[in-house]
Amino acid sequence: MTYNSFHPPRRILMGPGPSDISADVLSALSRPIVGHLDPLFVSMMDEVKSLLQYTFQTKNEFTIALSAPGSAGMEACFVNLVEPGDKVIVCRNGVFGDRMKQNVERIGAEAVVVDSPWGRAVEVDKVAKALDENPDAKFLAFVHAETSTGALSDAKALCQLAQQANCLTIVDAVTSLGGVELRVDEWGIDAIYSGSQKCLSCVPGLSPISFSEKAVEVIKNRKTPIQSWFLDQSLVMSYWSGDGKRSYHHTAPVNSLYALHEALVQLHNEGLENSWARHKAQHQVLAKGLAKLGIEFIVPEEERLPQLNTIKIPIGADDAKVRSYLLNHYNLEIGAGLGDFAGNAWRIGLMGYAARNENVALCLTALEDALSQ
Secondary structure, three states: OOOOOOOOOOOEEOOOOOOOOOHHHHHHHOOOOOOOOOHHHHHHHHHHHHHHHHHHOOOOOEEEEEOOOHHHHHHHHHHHHOOOOOEEEEEEOOHHHHHHHHHHHHHOOEEEEEEOOOOOOOOHHHHHHHHHHOOOOOEEEEEOEEOOOOEEOOHHHHHHHHHHOOOEEEEEOOOOOOOOOOOHHHHOOOEEEOOOOOOOOOOOOOEEEEEOHHHHHHHHOOOOOOOOOOOOHHHHHHHHOOOOOOOOOOOOOHHHHHHHHHHHHHHHHHOHHHHHHHHHHHHHHHHHHHHHOOOOEOOOHHHEOOOEEEEEOOOOOOHHHHHHHHHHHHOEEOEEOOHHHOOOEEEEEOOHHHOOHHHHHHHHHHHHHHHOO
16 A cells, blocks of 8 residues: 555635634744753743733733643643532533533532523523532533534623632633633633634644632642643643743643744734634624525524634535535535534634634635535
């Protein structure tokens, strides 16, 4: 058998992730590799940390890019904070809220699930009731931007409830970071994780995470060992911080971190609030164009996530055939429905570098063409 080099076509990625990335971020991957303890690379890691603090809007010292995808960021938050027997209130309004529940149960902790309808934000009043009924709960976990449905929940209000109940918060910001307003310190978020491949428009495989001082104290005072050696953040932190010699923990993905650094520099240069505004503006253009095509959104406007647009598949349209047509004729990828929405919805991503006028125009033109076939 003969093997040849893999040369993928240039796709326009407008699905739920990964998102399109700029030429500068792609180029950063090809820069010369250096050792993961090289002083110059360590200096760049310090900049990545500072840029992530800006992006999360936090001064948390414990802010790093985990050398693993967002799913590992989720697991890192749970295995470091939650111990067997702990009670965790988990908000579930889609696939990723359910994954939080599974993490809690695998640890041997108790998950008290607060269900909200698919395609809707987490219901704040239901969470308040659950906290009142479970005064021994130690954590409140929720997804800020549910990728499976395109619903945006009120993280600020949920964090306020948790603080009133003396609970720590664990927040999924995989799809929200960089795309919508998110203020870790101001809202009082204790543990948060994201992914590099969504609104940050970097290659997949890295998970920005941040822990508050309260969360760090919980980790330091655990009664049981952290179940995962690799995800034990008390070991990783000595690699990401300190004025002296950094301790070896694992071989960092050097070139991927080059790319993340470049992506964060671009976000910083644009300005975080400008990025939030750009995502909202492009969503509004897309929404207006979809309305002209007679295509409806699933999520109510006030709960809608601008960077992940979940729409109803028009009656008579063939889900797989339309998406295949877009891919084969326009090199355009949109996402299929997930979970309860499988076969009934499409997910159009406007994340990071993809949130541009030309992408929205192409998507609307291509959809109109595909639906006329």
